[in-house]
């Protein structure tokens with residue numbers, strides 16, 4: 001018979017929201033269990049350096065910050081397990097969360113499942129992923145030493161990653177669909193003044209070309225409709241994120257963009273289920289705001305479980 005394990009509080013996800021929630025819940029003596037998900041420490045762990053998390057004036061690596069979050073939560077009694085929630089049933093009490101090996105039963109859940117990078121959805125993208133198409137500069141940048149590569153997107157991620165990739169690449173060309181960047185001023189200034197960075201404005205990628213590896217990109221100027229092929233040895237896609245809420249569809253109220261609806265006390269439409277971080281926030285999406293949401297969710301869970 002399948003093993004069922006009861007825990008008073010489950011936290012799904014181990015990014016800044018999940019691990020901050022774990023710290024607060026542990027300090028409230030709730031012995032929370034964190035299921036890390038596929039990317040321990042979340043998307044922030046893939047960032048080479050985080051320069052805007054307070055307390056680290058020299059910046060700190062994403063992986064390193066995640067490890068510190070975990071260490072602090074564990075020190076106060078949280079347990080962190082490298083498992084992924086594969087199914088969530090909110091129709092039963094206690095709630096049930098299934099992983100590959102175990103069914104967990106719990107009185108309360110904090111959803112901190114984060115978000116996943118968006119794909120371009122053009123021909124060649126899927127086939128050439130891992131052969132020149134990437135979504136993580138920190139992970140893959142080294143493979144592009146002395147190569148001429150492209151970055152798609154105009155937000156903070158695109159510029160931050162483009163700047164990081166200049167360590168390896170011969171040139172980094174940013175393709176953006178408008179002629180104005182969404183990224184913040186500091187990153188814009190750094191990117192625009194960097195000798196290795198160029199821009200292709202008002203353009204979108206229509207196809208990624210190549211068989212064993214990338215040879216080039218078919219791009220279209222959105223103002224003129226003109227299509228051109230540019231040679232490329234790699235393309236990094238940073239065009240935003242979608243919340244990891246698919247498993248919750250039909251069980252909980254979601255906003256049209258897929259983020260989980262929460263009230264002012266971080267509670268979702270299902271009493272006992274709380275949410276924090278990018279799964280519930282499509283606006284701020286900062287390490288510090290996600291951590292803050294995690295703390296708030298844990299404080300509310302403490303009240304909720306105390307009243308049960």
Ligand code: NAP
Nearest residue numbers: 153154155156157158160177178182238239240283284285
């Ligand atoms: P984002 O801010 O949503 O930017 C996505 C970019 O991709 C936008 O420039 C957008 O163009 C473009 N885009 C979207 N869909 C596209 C498509 N189908 N084809 C081509 N281009 C497309 O996402 P992000 O850069 O990942 O940032 C997410 C959040 O994290 C933001 O709140 C950001 O401030 C934060 N962040 C902060 C830092 C930092 O503070 N250092 C670093 C990384 C991320 P448009 O501009 O035309 O919409």
